[in-house]
Amino acid sequence: MFFFIICIHRNVLADIMPDTRYWTEIIWCYDIINMDDYPEYTFLYQTNFGGAYTILNQENRCFYYYKFAVTSIYAIKTDTLNSKYYLPDDLGDLHNKIIRSDIKLPALGGAVRLSNPLRFRKIELKIDSIDEDSLIIFRSSVIYYYDDDSEEILPIINQDSIPEPSRSYSTTYYRERLWFILLPIGAFAGILVILVYRKRNK
Amino acid sequence: MSFIILYPFTLLVTIIIEYLIILLMYKGRTGKLFLYMVLINSFTQPIATFVFNYYSENFYLIEFVITITESVLLMILLEIPYKSALLFSIAANLVTATIGWFIFIA
Helix, strand or coil: CCHHHHHHHHHHHHCHHHHHCCCEEEEEEEEEEEHCCCCEEEEEEEEEEEEEEEEEEHCCCCCCCCCCEEEEEEEEEEEHHCCCCCCCCCCCHHHHEEEEEEEEEEEECEEEEEEEEEEEEEEEEEEEECCCCCCCEEEEEEEECCCCCEEEECCCCCCCCCCCCCCCCHHHHHHHHHHHHHHHHHHHHHHHHHHHHHHHCC | CHHHHHHHHHHHHHHHCCCCCHCCCCCCCCCHHHHHHHHHHHHHHHHHHHHHHHHHCHHHHHHHHHHHHHHHHHHHCCCHHHHHHHHHHHHHHHHHHHHHHHHHHC
């Protein structure tokens, strides 16, 4: 048996990348759900790695970024921009007109075992207030989407912790375990019963 | 095809085919032979499927281990010499493995 295990064991388990036969990556994004209530403002985000500000709009409202980054949200009066879709490479004077929020959004990336039905995680953000000097945004809810197309919406009460999904194993997982564990055990028990019965009758 | 249908279906097909192959060579009671084939395959096939799905895709090695395991169980249950049991097991598994290889791998 030991030889058998040695022969079939795969070296790829030692790789840093999750083995896609066992793991699947979780898709994720943040979404500012009431952005449309503030048409006079354009919303932007920038990661802590620096680089360009990215404009959030209808086509780009569910946003995600590099897995080790932390993002901040900003707003700027739309009438100060030449385009609703593009920012100038050099912000120049616009830099001083950006309204900063305090919220820091860590990336939500990660992988789960294939037995876990979670496939997509979205955190909804809500703008509480905005004026010339401050932008207040909070995490409103988290939505978990599962592999059977069902979804679970959980309100975020405490801004420091995101509620965990309630489902961690798919029903298929349990059914498979019944097949792979109980059936062979039952069959082996049947074989033992026959042998014991036969021995007693000899 | 979902696993709820696929696994029991493949197990049933395997039991029937292996039973018919061994029936061609075995001279004993056919009813008992069928019961033994149900028990032996219900023991080996889920384990083989699990190893193939989650642990290794080394089809030939898995089939080799299954053939040896089934030959030992056939020897014990049918109370026949090991050479005969091995022959039965090789013949039965050669057929089912070939079918399985064409359906699921090729």
